[in-house]
Structure formats: structure tokens, C-alpha cells
Amino acid sequence: MEELVRRIQEDGNVLSDGVLKVDRFITHQVDPVLMEHIGARLAEVFAEKKITKVVTIEASGIAPAIYAAQSLNAPMIFARKAKSLTMDEELLTSSVYSFTKQVTSTISISRKFLNEQDRVLIVDDFLANGQAAKGLIELCQQAGAQVEGIGIVIEKSFQMGRELLEDMGVPVVSLARIESLENGKVSFKQADA
Amino acid sequence: MEELVRRIQEDGNVLSDGVLKVDRFITHQVDPVLMEHIGARLAEVFAEKKITKVVTIEASGIAPAIYAAQSLNAPMIFARKAKSLTMDEELLTSSVYSFTKQVTSTISISRKFLNEQDRVLIVDDFLANGQAAKGLIELCQQAGAQVEGIGIVIEKSFQMGRELLEDMGVPVVSLARIESLENGKVSFKQADA
Numbered sequence: 001m002e003e004l005v006r007r008i009q010e011d012g013n014v015l016s017d018g019v020l021k022v023d024r025f026i027t028h029q030v031d032p033v034l035m036e037h038i039g040a041r042l043a044e045v046f047a048e049k050k051i052t053k054v055v056t057i058e059a060s061g062i063a064p065a066i067y068a069a070q071s072l073n074a075p076m077i078f079a080r081k082a083k084s085l086t087m088d089e090e091l092l093t094s095s096v097y098s099f100t101k102q103v104t105s106t107i108s109i110s111r112k113f114l115n116e117q118d119r120v121l122i123v124d125d126f127l128a129n130g131q132a133a134k135g136l137i138e139l140c141q142q143a144g145a146q147v148e149g150i151g152i153v154i155e156k157s158f159q160m161g162r163e164l165l166e167d168m169g170v171p172v173v174s175l176a177r178i179e180s181l182e183n184g185k186v187s188f189k190q191a192d193a
Numbered sequence: 194m195e196e197l198v199r200r201i202q203e204d205g206n207v208l209s210d211g212v213l214k215v216d217r218f219i220t221h222q223v224d225p226v227l228m229e230h231i232g233a234r235l236a237e238v239f240a241e242k243k244i245t246k247v248v249t250i251e252a253s254g255i256a257p258a259i260y261a262a263q264s265l266n267a268p269m270i271f272a273r274k275a276k277s278l279t280m281d282e283e284l285l286t287s288s289v290y291s292f293t294k295q296v297t298s299t300i301s302i303s304r305k306f307l308n309e310q311d312r313v314l315i316v317d318d319f320l321a322n323g324q325a326a327k328g329l330i331e332l333c334q335q336a337g338a339q340v341e342g343i344g345i346v347i348e349k350s351f352q353m354g355r356e357l358l359e360d361m362g363v364p365v366v367s368l369a370r371i372e373s374l375e376n377g378k379v380s381f382k383q384a385d386a
Contacts, residue, residue, distance in 0.1 A: 023303065024306075025268075028270065028271065028273070028302075028303060028306065029268050029269070029270045029303075029306045030255075030259060030262075030268060030269045030270070030271070031268055032259050032260070032262045032263035032268070032269060033263065035259060036263065058251060058252035059251035059252045059255060059271060059273070062223075062252060062255040062256060062259075063255060063259050063269075066223060066225050066228060066255075066256050066259065067225070069223075069225045070225035070226065070229065075218075075222050075223060075224055075225070076222070076223045076225060076256075077221065077222045077223070078221065078223070078252060080221070080252070109221075110216065110221060110222075113217075113221070113222045
């Protein structure tokens with residue numbers, strides 16, 4: 001997605017060989033117009049898949065996911081990273097290891113929101129090691145829902161996430177693919193859409 | 194906002210005299226069409242205020258805030274509830290006490306995203322005791338930004354939040370105002386918009 005690649009070049013900051021900071025337009029301050037375009041593009045790619053639910057994880061997946069859901073005419077569900085006191089019902093839960101924070105956390109979705117009839121598009125802002133997306137796939141599988149695909153805003157292609165998810169049998173579509181962050185410079189691969 | 198009141202009547206669940214659960218369309222599963230209408234309505238109310246930033250707090254404030262920001266042609270910033278390892282820069286921080294979770298947490302926004310020129314609309318899904326919104330106002334004040342108003346999706350008018358915020362000199366606009374949740378029934382007051 002040309003508009004996204006250009007924006008990463010203009011406003012992204014390479015903090016190290018492994019870390020790209022996009023807090024000016026995605027992960028902290030968020031550009032609604034770019035998010036709408038991202039959501040619409042992902043919806044277009046998965047238009048034939050009869051998606052019934054868009055699933056993401058709090059917090060920075062929510063903006064691209066809500067626009068994708070709107071374009072697909074489906075509700076969006078965001079998995080929570082910790083149980084809240086008012087989530088008292090039966091939960092789908094899964095463990096997610098964060099390489100950045102070096103902690104394992106539990107993510108959850110209320111069971112009532114996913115079932116065997118659902119065809120799910122998972123959306124997230126970043127794909128690196130794929131642990132968050134893997135956890136979301138597991139939540140969907142517990143509910144018997146079919147995961148039709150994963151739509152990613154920015155993929156760090158030099159990490160193992162895509163391979164992990166494709167090995168689980170789920171197609172991955174990334175709107176920007178980063179080959180390397182070496183020497184403070186973002187090098188892109190051809191994106192999927 | 195008639196559409197919102199109707200939706201609360203249809204899909205909201207009263208868990209106790211103090212707790213209304215709206216996880217079917219706002220706080221967990223999210224209806225993008227309703228969120229767009231909510232964002233557009235808040236933008237309309239604050240259209241004359243020359244808003245430059247819409248500020249919310251993760252996670253369930255993000256959906257209404259992004260649509261309000263889009264309608265106002267402004268970026269949206271979501272405050273984080275805990276520092277992340279990649280948020281290494283100077284932060285605006287504030288303490289927020291949660292009556293639900295009975296813990297005090299730190300919320301933060303990178304200082305670079307708010308300044309003296311900013312005219313801020315704060316958006317959140319719920320207003321109860323007003324602690325989260327108060328924390329967001331304090332973050333804006335630290336940056337010297339002007340808080341032009343607070344747009345709330347659902348106000349629990351039987352709690353003290355509105356009074357607290359109005360005492361801070363900030364206008365509050367709530368799209369649904371709940372007078373009482375007694376006897377398992379939602380009683381509404383006249384909403385602000």
C-alpha cells in the first residue's frame with residue numbers, strides 16, 4: 001500500500017535494528033484518514049471471504065480493525081489483555097508471549113461473541129514474531145470459528161511471524177513489509193496489497 | 194442521541210444497581226456503524242471549537258474517538274495505561290484511580306503530541322466517577338493545551354463524574370445519560386445531544 005509505505009518513510013523512526021516506531025500515526029497518535037484507507041484496503045482484499053467478525057487485540061489494533069469491520073459490514077471484537085472485573089462470563093483464553101516486554105500475558109474474548117458459524121478476519125497493527133496473532137487464532141479455534149485471514153498493517157519480514165502463521169494454515173496479507181531496519185534505514189519488500 | 198439510547202435498551206445488560214454492561218456493541222464487541230454515528234455527532238457538537246486533537250484512553254475509548262477525530266479532521270491520541278518499553282521519551286503522566294478495579298494506575302501521553310497551541314476534545318465511552326477524564330484533563334494541562342470539552346458516549350448521571358469535570362471548568366456533552374440502574378432497569382435522563 002503505497003500511501004502507507006510513504007508515511008512510514010516520512011514519519012517512522014528506526015530506534016534500532018529491530019524496532020520501528022510509528023507512534024506519530026499508528027500506535028499512539030493515530031491518523032484517522034490513513035486508518036480508514038488501511039481498513040478499506042484490507043476489506044477489499046478479503047471481500048470474497050464472507051467475513052462475519054473482525055477480531056483484533058487492544059489497543060493499537062483497534063483503529064485499523066474498526067474501519068476494516070465497517071467496510072466489511074461486520075462487528076469488530078477486541079481481545080483483552082487481562083480480565084476485567086465485569087467480564088464474568090465464559091471466556092475464550094490464550095497465552096501470548098511478548099518478546100518486547102518479556103512477559104507472558106493472557107488474552108481473552110467472551111465466548112458468546114464467536115461461534116462455529118463465524119468467518120473471522122484478524123487485524124493487527126504489527127506482525128513480528130506472530131505471538132499475538134497466534135493467540136487470536138487459538139481463541140477463534142476454541143470457538144470453532146474459521147479464520148479466513150490475517151490483515152497486518154506493518155510486517156517485520158525479518159522476523160518469524162509470517163512463517164508461523166502460514167504454517168498454521170492462515171493466509172497473511174501485510175500492507176507494508178519491512179525487509180530490514182539496519183543502519184537506521186527502513187528497507188521495504190514488495191507488500192501483499 | 195436516540196439511536197444510542199435505543200441500542201442501550203435493546204442490547205445493554207444491567208448487572209447491578211451500578212453496572213451497565215454494553216459489551217455487545219461498545220466495550221468488547223464494537224458496532225462500527227454506531228461508532229461512526231457517535232463520532233460524527235460529537236464532532237458536530239464541537240464543530241465551532243477549532244479542535245486540533247482528540248484525546249482518549251485505551252482501549253474502549255478508541256473507537257468513538259477515532260471517528261470523532263476523522264469528522265473533526267484532527268489526529269486522535271490515546272493515552273496509555275502503563276509505560277511500554279519503546280515509550281522512552283518525555284511523557285506527560287497522571288494518576289487515575291479505578292473504583293471498579295480498586296487500583297491506581299498511571300496514564301501517559303508522549304509530550305511531543307500536545308502543546309500550547311492545541312485545542313483538545315476528550316472522548317471516552319463511559320463517565321462514572323470521572324477519574325479517567327480528570328487524568329486526561331491533567332495531561333492536557335501539563336502540556337499547556339486547552340481542553341475545549343469532553344464528549345461521552347454513556348454517562349452514569351447518578352455518579353459524581355460530571356460535577357467533578359464541570360468544576361474543573363470543562364463542558365461535558367454526553368450522548369446518553371443514565372439516571373438509574375435500579376431494579377435491573379435502565380432509566381434515562383435527557384441527553385446533551
